[in-house]
């Protein structure tokens with residue numbers, strides 16, 4: 001039986017938090033971190049439908065979106081060896097490792113025509129949390145740490161991340177290209193059926 005109490009608790013907590021000042025990014029990230037830490041401390045709740053890797057590329061499933069699109073929660077599912085391009089977010093985000101591990105390489109732009117400069121690499125293990133935002137460093141490349149199994153992280157963002165206009169960056173020239181990620185599935189999970197508790 002899945003335990004949905006932690007995801008419901010996170011959704012309630014973030015709904016309360018954004019009802020205050022949506023633009024107070026440090027406060028929202030501070031509020032989100034313990035809720036996400038609690039959520040990823042057990043791996044008994046993510047429905048299988050939202051944990052499915054794709055053979056060719058990573059998957060981003062929407063788990064919840066605030067009605068005013070002030071925050072969203074997604075599962076990010078990595079097939080063996082998969083990785084993102086170098087990209088930004090343009091909004092705050094927390095990345096919590098649920099299953100497996102991933103490698104986050106940070107970058108900063110180095111000017112027109114120059115490759116983005118590496119700023120450091122972090123390996124995120126299950127239970128670990130990383131943060132991104134334009135304020136603290138927003139550009140990175142993320143890879144599944146494993147070549148032989150899937151990894152899954154749960155992300156909380158300060159917007160409907162699948163609808164945000166953002167950028168990928170060429171690793172050789174730093175040239176930016178706009179993208180809107182969308183989501184891997186038209187479905188969202190139902191965490192609200194109390195008869196299952």
Ligand SMILES: [Fe+2]
Pocket residue numbers: 087088089140142
């Ligand atoms: Fe990212």
